[in-house]
Amino acid sequence: MAGLPNDPLISRRTLLASTAAAALVGATFGSARGVKARMLSGEVPWAPGMATPPEPLVPNGWLYFTPEESRAVEAIVERLIPGDDLGPSGKDAGCAVFIDRQMAGPYGGAERLYMRPPFVNNASPLFGPQSQLTPAQQYRVALKALDAYCKANHGGKGFANLPGEDRDKVLAAMEKGEPNFEGFGSRPFFNLVLQNTMEGFFADPIYGGNRDMAGWKLIGFPGARYDYRDFIDTVTEPYTLPPVSLMGRAGWTPGR
Known part of the structure; x- marks a missing residue:
């Protein structure tokens, strides 16, 4: 077939699969370049509200159980x-x-x-x-x-x-x-x-x-603390700060 390599070990299916993979990789890199360009221009590269954050606890009463x-x-x-x-x-x-x-x-x-x-x-x-x-x-x-x-x-x-x-x-x-x-x-x-x-x-x-x-x-888990850079060089020492929830905690300030 015209346009196919002369190597008999390369089948038409292999060639088509390789072409599709190359197109996919190109599209991925193109998308990444687009995101980077928008970030450099100061434009947010995603739409607000697209994530699905956890819904906070609804206090008081039972929502399902009788x-x-x-x-x-x-x-x-x-x-x-x-x-x-x-x-x-x-x-x-x-x-x-x-x-x-x-x-x-x-x-x-x-x-x-x-x-x-x-x-x-x-x-x-x-x-x-x-x-x-x-x-x-x-x-x-x-x-x-x-x-x-x-x-x-x-x-x-x-x-x-x-x-x-x-x-x-x-x-x-x-x-x-x-x-x-x-x-x-x-x-x-x-x-x-x-x-x-x-x-x-x-x-x-x-x-x-x-x-x-x-x-x-009970198990010494630090919770959802956003930054551990201050503790990278002290991994063998006990971690003494109290845990932090996604909602924070009473009296919480960064680094405490």
Whole structure:
């Protein structure tokens, strides 16, 4: 074919692929040059409002959980992360509030998950979530089943009304998948609420959990500090400054 190299080892497909790659690289560098030119001219190279910053915590009340559901979730997170002399419980750290805000948002609605069938039972975790229910729906179904289970086996008492020792027994049974929860299994629900509780304990306080940055203080995490240049040469020394949230902290000034 006219225009093709004489080398028989180069196929038409290889040539076309190479040409496409070269065009892509050229376009990328051209775009980069355009951004640089706009920056040098003083023009902002992006449009305002294009990013998706975290939405600050909406204070007071529950956005998704009903009052009864919220009491159950608070009772669960209080036992998953009990308070001691090292730090607050999951409840006092705001983990239930964190979960509530997550369920009321994009995560709870599975907006970024593929939610079409088929769903495979006992699939490898590599396949991701295998449920037709969104996380918010999973909580609603499982909390209802948990309430029914506890009332049937603990003298008509819901989970939040059980003594701490009995709550631990119920959670241990859920971890093994022993209670038969209708609609969403007890073991998947235990894994979900445990994961969300840990996230709430260590996430930025802007999302409702990790109140007073208690989780960060517990592990010595500095938080969202914007500049570490003053500490580059002292990496072997203890970091003594308190953590900083995306919202800052009381009395915070740069470098303190």
